[in-house]
Amino acid sequence: MKTNILKRHAFRCLLALHFFGLALTLGTRFANLVIGRETSGGDLRTLAFGRDLTGSLAQTLVPPGFLLMAVTGIVMVVLRYGRHPPLWVWIKVGLNASALLLVSPFVAPALAAARQWAHWSVEHNRLAPEFQDAAAQASFYGSIVFSLFLLNIPVAIWKPVSISLAKIPALRAWRAEHQRQREL
Numbered sequence: 001m002k003t004n005i006l007k008r009h010a011f012r013c014l015l016a017l018h019f020f021g022l023a024l025t026l027g028t029r030f031a032n033l034v035i036g037r038e039t040s041g042g043d044l045r046t047l048a049f050g051r052d053l054t055g056s057l058a059q060t061l062v063p064p065g066f067l068l069m070a071v072t073g074i075v076m077v078v079l080r081y082g083r084h085p086p087l088w089v090w091i092k093v094g095l096n097a098s099a100l101l102l103v104s105p106f107v108a109p110a111l112a113a114a115r116q117w118a119h120w121s122v123e124h125n126r127l128a129p130e131f132q133d134a135a136a137q138a139s140f141y142g143s144i145v146f147s148l149f150l151l152n153i154p155v156a157i158w159k160p161v162s163i164s165l166a167k168i169p170a171l172r173a174w175r176a177e178h179q180r181q182r183e184l
């Protein structure tokens, strides 16, 4: 009885932290959109300053926010569902893994290139032609990652597939067969 109450309180604390991580990650993205809009129409120095600002916000707030969400999410899964989480949890894990896989090869280099060309433009007193290209790429890949991230919200709220993978008959049969072969 006492364990159940403790578990319930722990779950609520974790959910609050999960939302805190969500607020950090989403808030940074929206702040970056506003900074980008306000600084792109100004002079080259303002443009470079805007790029530096959005870069440092993304580097300092997004990783801890995202990490907090992932860690609290995983602990909530363990607390509530044990070793057999429902399918919607795996959908969330898949969405986050796909988003993470796109960040380092596509988003990060494009952001770094846009920042570098913005500084080059200040030094040479003319907008580098490469800047627009790098900024467009960063915005394109960034939008894909952000959409994958946002898809977690409907999945978490409506929990479209509430069955556990362990309850799918074909998978259960495969697991039993695998277990039997290991025991031989």
Ligand code: HEM
Pocket: 018, 022, 069, 070, 072, 073, 074, 076, 077, 080, 089, 092, 093, 096, 149, 150, 151, 152, 153, 156, 157, 158
């Ligand atoms: C590996 C990553 C994640 C895991 C394992 C995870 C897991 C969970 C779990 C177990 C819950 C509690 C659901 C329940 O009431 O049973 C939850 C709630 C929630 N998660 Fe996540 N989560 C992850 C990442 C995310 C991300 C990236 C977002 C948003 C972009 C998100 C948005 C939400 C929302 C909005 C809720 C509240 C749902 C509700 O109260 O009905 N989660 N998550």
